[in-house]
Amino acid sequence: MSAFAGDASLETLLKNVENRYNHAKTLQVLFTEHYTPPNSGSRTESGLLLLRKPGRMRWEYSQPKGKLFVGDGKYLWLFTPEERRAEKWKLEASEDMRAPLAFLLGKLHFDKEFTNLQAHPEGPDTRIKAEPKGEDLPYSAVEFLVTADDRIRQLKVTRFDNSILLFDFDQEKLDPPLEAKLFQFQAPAGVQIEDETGQ
Numbered sequence: 224m225s226a227f228a229g230d231a232s233l234e235t236l237l238k239n240v241e242n243r244y245n246h247a248k249t250l251q252v253l254f255t256e257h258y259t260p261p262n263s264g265s266r267t268e269s270g271l272l273l274l275r276k277p278g279r280m281r282w283e284y285s286q287p288k289g290k291l292f293v294g295d296g297k298y299l300w301l302f303t304p305e306e307r308r309a310e311k312w313k314l315e316a317s318e319d320m321r322a323p324l325a326f327l328l329g330k331l332h333f334d335k336e337f338t339n340l341q342a343h344p345e346g347p348d349t350r351i352k353a354e355p356k357g358e359d360l361p362y363s364a365v366e367f368l369v370t371a372d373d374r375i376r377q378l379k380v381t382r383f384d385n386s387i388l389l390f391d392f393d394q395e396k397l398d399p400p401l402e403a404k405l406f407q408f409q410a411p412a413g414v415q416i417e418d419e420t421g422q
Contacts, residue, residue, distance in 0.1 A: 243374065248275065251272070251273055251396040252394065254272045257389040279406035289302075312419045336353075336355065337353035338355075339353065345368065353365050
């Protein structure tokens, strides 16, 4: 059970957030991504995130332009145009911190996924802090900043090495029409593919 199971209003907030995302088939949102490695300066990137059930994602980066991260439900692909190469991993074997964000669509269950849940008001929003229950996950802590209309507008993911990936989300659209082919990676001509799947 969560640390605030007796707080009816907070339990209601969690259920409302779950219902918002679990009932959606697709999601479109602008993102700004701040990555801070241990003992180093941060890097900021931004673009458009598309999600589609079940477990499909597409990160189209406008900064840096042309960068692409695609998950087809089984494999993850990362294309970096300046290096002219693409990397491929099995979804379940990936330690990329973007991979768990697939839970935003259809698999968000706070009490099942997280432990040591805490919540604090932050202006008009509520910050929810949690630790993952799964021991094989690549991160040690997660924070959600939730608006009054049950929208996740910020997500902070902390790895075991204390590196931090912070996402700010804006202009969220639920259930936009997204074709399946958007989540199928096609390498541009002349791009080297590094297959990490072991196949």
